[in-house]
Amino acid sequence: MPEPLAWQIATVTAIRAETPEVSSFTLALPAWRAHRAGQHYDVRLTALDGYKAQRSYSIASPPSRAGEVDLTIERIADGEVSPYFHDVVEVGDRVELRGPIGGYFVWEPALGGPLLLIAGGSGVVPLMAMLRERASADPRPAAVLLHSSRTYEDVIYRDELDALAGDAGLRVIQTLTRSQPPGWHGYARRIDKPMLAEAIAASGAQPLVYICGPTLLVEAAANGLVELGVPPVQVRTERFGPTS
Amino acid sequence: MTDRFVSRGFVGRTHEDGDKARVPPGQYLTDSFPVLSAGPTPQIPLDSWEFSIEGLVRSPMRWSWQEFTALPSRDWTVDISCVTKWTKLDTRWHGVSLDDLLAAVEMDPRARFVTAHSFGGYTTNLPLTDLLNNQAFVAWQYDGAPLEPAHGGPARLVVPHLYLWKSAKWVRGLRLHEEDEPGFWESLGYHNRGDPWREERYSGD
Amino acid sequence: MDDPMVLDANAVAGDLAELFGFELTAAAHRCAHCGNVAAVGTLLAWTQGPGVTLRCSGCRGVVVRIVRTPSRTYLDVSGASYLEIRAR
Numbered sequence: 392m393p394e395p396l397a398w399q400i401a402t403v404t405a406i407r408a409e410t411p412e413v414s415s416f417t418l419a420l421p422a423w424r425a426h427r428a429g430q431h432y433d434v435r436l437t438a439l440d441g442y443k444a445q446r447s448y449s450i451a452s453p454p455s456r457a458g459e460v461d462l463t464i465e466r467i468a469d470g471e472v473s474p475y476f477h478d479v480v481e482v483g484d485r486v487e488l489r490g491p492i493g494g495y496f497v498w499e500p501a502l503g504g505p506l507l508l509i510a511g512g513s514g515v516v517p518l519m520a521m522l523r524e525r526a527s528a529d530p531r532p533a534a535v536l537l538h539s540s541r542t543y544e545d546v547i548y549r550d551e552l553d554a555l556a557g558d559a560g561l562r563v564i565q566t567l568t569r570s571q572p573p574g575w576h577g578y579a580r581r582i583d584k585p586m587l588a589e590a591i592a593a594s595g596a597q598p599l600v601y602i603c604g605p606t607l608l609v610e611a612a613a614n615g616l617v618e619l620g621v622p623p624v625q626v627r628t629e630r631f632g633p634t635s
Numbered sequence: 636m637t638d639r640f641v642s643r644g645f646v647g648r649t650h651e652d653g654d655k656a657r658v659p660p661g662q663y664l665t666d667s668f669p670v671l672s673a674g675p676t677p678q679i680p681l682d683s684w685e686f687s688i689e690g691l692v693r694s695p696m697r698w699s700w701q702e703f704t705a706l707p708s709r710d711w712t713v714d715i716s717c718v719t720k721w722t723k724l725d726t727r728w729h730g731v732s733l734d735d736l737l738a739a740v741e742m743d744p745r746a747r748f749v750t751a752h753s754f755g756g757y758t759t760n761l762p763l764t765d766l767l768n769n770q771a772f773v774a775w776q777y778d779g780a781p782l783e784p785a786h787g788g789p790a791r792l793v794v795p796h797l798y799l800w801k802s803a804k805w806v807r808g809l810r811l812h813e814e815d816e817p818g819f820w821e822s823l824g825y826h827n828r829g830d831p832w833r834e835e836r837y838s839g840d
Numbered sequence: 841m842d843d844p845m846v847l848d849a850n851a852v853a854g855d856l857a858e859l860f861g862f863e864l865t866a867a868a869h870r871c872a873h874c875g876n877v878a879a880v881g882t883l884l885a886w887t888q889g890p891g892v893t894l895r896c897s898g899c900r901g902v903v904v905r906i907v908r909t910p911s912r913t914y915l916d917v918s919g920a921s922y923l924e925i926r927a928r
Contacts (some may be wrong), residue, residue: 396857400640433854437641444647447851471647479644487640492854494866495881606844627881630851633844673886673893675843675900718890756902800890820890822909824914837909 397422398435398489403482404459409547413513414477415451415463418486422605425454426491428498428520429629432462432488436472449517449603449629453524460491463547463588466515496573498601499524504532507594508587509582509612511539511604514631515547518603522555535594536581539582541569562593572584581606587615600626605634657714659831662722669721670785673819677754677784677805684789686773688736688809691746696739704775706731711772713795715802716831728793728795730774733766736809746811750818751792751803754809759803760819762828763811770796775805798829798836847884849894855906856880868924873901880904880923891925894919 405417428450428619435445452461466477480486498506498521506525508518525531542545552563566578566586578586591598600621602609607629617623658664687697698706708731716722718809742763750760775782775790781790787804800820817826821827826835834840849856849865856864864928867879876898883903891907896919903919918921 396854400688410920419654431850436645436647437640438647439641442647444645447854475645482642485640486642488914489854489858491858492863493850494853496848497851511860606846628848630847632847669888670845671889672843672845673889673891673905674902675846729872820907823891823905823916824909826889826910835909839911 396489396492398487400485400535401467401488403480403484403486406480406482407465410545410549412545413463413547415479416476417452417461418461418488419459420488420565423458423460424491426450426460427493428453428524429496429517430491430493430518430623431474431517432460432491434462434472435487436475437627438579444471447492451516451520451523452476453527454587455527461492463513463519463609466628474595494605496601496627497634500528500532500600502599503597504534505598506532506534507537507590507591507598507600508534509587509602510536510603510613511549511582511608512541512545512631512634514604514609517547517629518601519551521601522561525561526555526558531560533595535562535564535590535598536591537564537566537582537586537590539566539568539604542567543570543572564590564593582615584615584619587612588619589615591619591621597625601629602626604631606630606632607634643786657724658722659716660834662716662831665721665723668723668726668786669719671717671719671799672785672804679754679789679805681789683727685807688811689808690811691743691813692811693741693743696736703731703773703790703803707735709716710792711774712729712795713808715793715795715799717799718825718829718831719737720837724830727777727778728772728774729776729818730772730790733771733773735771736773737766742811745813745822748812748815750810750812751801752808752810753803754805754807757805759801760816760827761797761801762815765794765797765800765801765828773826777785786838796830797804798826798831799828800825801829845886845888847873847885849881849885849886849904851887851904852892852894853881855892855908859915862925864923867926869903869920869923870922871896871899871901871903872897872921873903874882882896 399422401418401420404419407415430449431475433450448462450460466478467473511517565580571579602612653793682702683699689695714724772792792806810831841863853865870877882897894904905916906916
């Protein structure tokens with residue numbers, strides 16, 4: 392019988408910068424429960440006067456690491472919670488969390504594949520959890536990640552994705568929408584139907600599709616896929632709201 | 636057990652309290668204009684926009700956009716308070732007063748309550764007396780420019796002395812009744828009248 | 841639809857789980873307006889408002905509304921003609 396969802400106080404045990412605007416925070420949880428890739432934790436901040444702010448952050452780490460989770464958080468300039476994480480939080484600080492949460496935007500090996508994962512910006516976080524989970528799956532389904540970022544420096548998990556390029560069953564398609572470094576071989580524009588068509592062709596028959604990122608990107612991608620013939624019931628979305 | 640937990644160093648973005656005489660209890664001042672909604676922003680072409688007043692009136696009226704914006708109108712500078720705790724001072728609008736609109740339909744003496752209806756299905760209810768005597772208007776301009784869809788354009792009801800959920804965005808008309816009919820939020824826990832100076836946020840307040 | 845603020849029901853999954861005692865977004869529902877049967881997770885969420893409104897991704901009809909006050913939570917699920925929850 393699953394325990395009821397309750398707030399608990401976690402402790403920050405590590406902070407790692409992923410990009411100039413994005414960091415991963417490792418949190419040790421007294422009441423940790425194994426999560427599923429794609430799930431998130433709700434984070435709640437409380438000020439001295441009782442004022443509260445709450446946000447949801449996707450879990451980046453796979454469930455094999457017992458007792459702790461990594462939350463990868465992008466600093467939103469006029470945000471309320473993410474600047475606190477980036478500007479104030481130190482190792483040893485305590486953070487109130489509730490989770491793991493999510494029963495729909497989740498993937499586990501039993502669901503099979505192939506996988507078509509489409510990410511905009513920090514939308515890559517839950518999809519990375521899925522890829523990390525996939526890495527230890529047997530059999531390992533084929534997967535395509537279509538990943539949109541603003542610049543080369545903004546690509547979250549860039550080195551890890553490069554290292555995964557050796558995996559014959561995983562194809563990573565990158566697009567940089569704002570500027571590209573010299574010698575860039577990937578796409579240089581927003582996700583559009585030709586890019587989606589290439590991703591579909593690379594992913595094989597009847598993929599399970601997960602799309603995560605800013606709302607407008609998610610909708611454009613979902614609509615594009617359906618127009619290209621992907622059955623809507625195969626497409627799961629997680630909208631993050633306005634673009635940062 | 637977590638009730639007393641405080642996040643070290645977290646202040647929250649809100650806290651300029653401002654002039655107590657102008658900021659209702661429990662509210663904070665904002666310079667921005669947050670966008671709040673219960674559904675998709677309606678996109679209404681002006682040539683199909685209409686405003687109607689129906690129900691307990693002698694002469695139900697319907698105005699097209701051209702007719703409506705040709706009515707006698709004026710500038711309004713008012714303070715607005717949202718039940719989500721932000722207050723914005725000195726907001727500038729342009730539109731037509733409810734007194735002028737209601738005068739055109741000759742209200743039935745049995746009419747005591749009004750339901751405002753919006754494109755997209757939103758409703759809110761008010762006592763008729765809260766709309767009279769220069770207390771309310773329908774605005775099509777904000778801050779000197781056409782009212783943006785996100786903030787309720789083409790036109791919205793503005794009732795500044797009540798919480799902003801009563802100022803129905805995308806308003807399409809009013810219906811006058813003898814009995815009160817709780818609207819979208821009033822039927823699910825929000826206060827029936829919503830006076831910010833009495834902090835009438837929720838039913839039972 | 842070009843509303844950049846809309847989210848998925850997943851955004852309120854924690855609040856729903858707290859109310860129901862179990863995860864709801866994987867459950868199926870039937871939209872009372874258009875009859876569409878889909879996971880609760882497919883509902884579109886407007887969370888910036890006096891309350892939360894969840895709408896059918898097909899017809900945009902209101903399926904769920906949630907209002908949280910300091911003392912209680914109001915939940916209107918009249919826009920769902922049923923919820924279908926798998927046995928655990």
